[in-house]
Every structure is written in C-alpha cells, then in structure tokens.
Amino acid sequence: MGPENGSDAVLHSQPDVDTVTTVLPPWPERSPVPAIMFNPALTAVILAAAANQYESASGFPMPWPMSFLVPPIVLHEPTRDVLPKTSRTSLPKWVADQVVLTAGFPARAKHLAPYVREGLRFGLRENMLDLVLQGTAIQCTKLPKTTTKAPGDLAPIVRGAGMLGRIFARTGDAASVFAALRVQP
Numbered sequence: 001m002g003p004e005n006g007s008d009a010v011l012h013s014q015p016d017v018d019t020v021t022t023v024l025p026p027w028p029e030r031s032p033v034p035a036i037m038f039n040p041a042l043t044a045v046i047l048a049a050a051a052n053q054y055e056s057a058s059g060f061p062m063p064w065p066m067s068f069l070v071p072p073i074v075l076h077e078p079t080r081d082v083l084p085k086t087s088r089t090s091l092p093k094w095v096a097d098q099v100v101l102t103a104g105f106p107a108r109a110k111h112l113a114p115y116v117r118e119g120l121r122f123g124l125r126e127n128m129l130d131l132v133l134q135g136t137a138i139q140c141t142k143l144p145k146t147t148t149k150a151p152g153d154l155a156p157i158v159r160g161a162g163m164l165g166r167i168f169a170r171t172g173d174a175a176s177v178f179a180a181l182r183v184q185p
Contacts, residue, residue, distance in 0.1 A: 024114045037075065038112065041126075042154075043119020045144060046071050046161045048128045052140035053165030057087065061137035062165060063174040065185045068116050072108035073101070074160040077153070087166035091180040094167075106183050 027035070050070045054062035074080050079101050084094050095102055120138070123129035130139045150158070168177050178185055 024118065038071075038115040040115075040118045040122035042157075043071055043115055044123030044126065044128050045158060046074060047116075047119055047123055047138065048140040048143045049158045049161035050165035050168070051129065051138050052143050053162035054169045055139060055165075057166040057169035060169075061132045061139040062168070063136060064120070064131070064138045065174050066168055066177055067120055067138060068109060068113055068185070069168070069177065069181055069183070070161050070164050071116055071119070072105060072112045073164060074157045075112070076104070076108055079105070080156060080160045083160050083163055084167065087163060087170055089167065091167050091171040091177065095180055095182070102182060105181060109181075109183055 024030070047067050047070060050066070051062040054060075054066070072079075073083070079098070082098055082100070120129065123138075124131065128140070128142045128144075130141045131137070132139045171177050171180060174185070
C-alpha cells in the first residue's frame with residue numbers, strides 16, 4: 001500500500017508513540033524549536049548539574065536511569081516553576097501536591113527519552129559526564145560555570161536540575177525515585 005491509501009495517511013498523521021520515543025529525525029529534518037529546546041548540549045548540561053548535586057548530597061554518583069527523569073521536569077516550565085525551594089521537601093509529597101506533574105510527566109518522560117540518550121552521549125563525548133561504577137552511574141566531570149548566571153530560562157533550568165539531583169539523593173535508590181514519579185525505567 002502506498003501513501004495515497006487513506007488508512008496509511010491517518011497512521012502517518014498520528015505518530016506512533018513508540019516510534020517517536022525511539023528514533024530521532026536527522027538534524028537537517030528536525031523542526032527548529034525542538035532542535036533548540038532539546039539540543040544535546042543543553043541536555044548534557046542539565047544532566048551534569050543533576051549528577052553534580054546528587055553526588056554532593058549523597059556522596060555517590062547518580063544512577064544513570066535517573067537521567068531520564070530530570071529533563072522532562074526542568075524543561076517543562078509549569079513543572080519547573082513549582083519545584084521545591086529546598087531539597088528537604090519529600091519527593092512523594094511534592095508529586096502528590098502537583099497535579100500538573102502527575103498528569104503529564106509519564107508522557108513527557110517517554111517522549112524525551114531519545115533526546116536524553118542523545119544528551120548523555122554528548123556529555124560523555126565532551127567529557128562533561130563520565131560513566132562510573134561499572135556503567136551503572138554517571139558522574140559530572142565538568143559543569144560549565146557560565147550556566148549559573150546565564151540569561152533567559154537557562155539559569156532556572158540548570159538550578160532546577162541541581163535541585164532535583166539533591167531531592168533524588170534524599171529520596172533513596174533509583175527504584176524509589178521512579179516509584180515516587182509513577183514511572184518505570
């Protein structure tokens with residue numbers, strides 16, 4: 001069947017969620033807005049900030065699966081705006097208090113997974129991140145200093161990622177963090 005078939009046209013106009021979450025289009029074919037919002041350098045900085053603060057709070061590198069939880073929270077402005085102001089806030093209580101987060105987080109996390117993988121690869125290649133503990137955790141090796149005073153949304157995004165790293169560290173292991181956010185690795 002060719003694309004002129006009516007049923008194929010319907011299928012192509014409504015992207016399959018699994019396809020969207022596993023395959024990214026080549027850079028020349030990406031829409032400019034997602035290319036900017038989810039670029040690998042920004043994602044790597046977000047992951048480095050979270051890993052840096054996770055390790056600072058816990059004394060251990062951040063389990064790498066937690067990487068997939070940080071960008072969907074800090075890149076979603078309504079969720080980022082209600083992040084706790086202190087890392088003493090319980091993650092399960094914060095999630096229970098935030099209807100916006102609980103309603104849309106699993107879909108956002110699934111949609112952003114390929115961008116997070118791309119950001120992880122970029123961070124590893126650019127020596128911003130390192131895989132440690134036999135590849136089970138990531139460690140921040142270089143956090144760009146300019147991000148703390150950057151204009152626009154960059155500074156709050158990076159601060160939010162750091163706060164999430166500290167909150168995740170206080171929550172416990174990766175399974176507890178995933179359960180609190182009501183998603184599965």
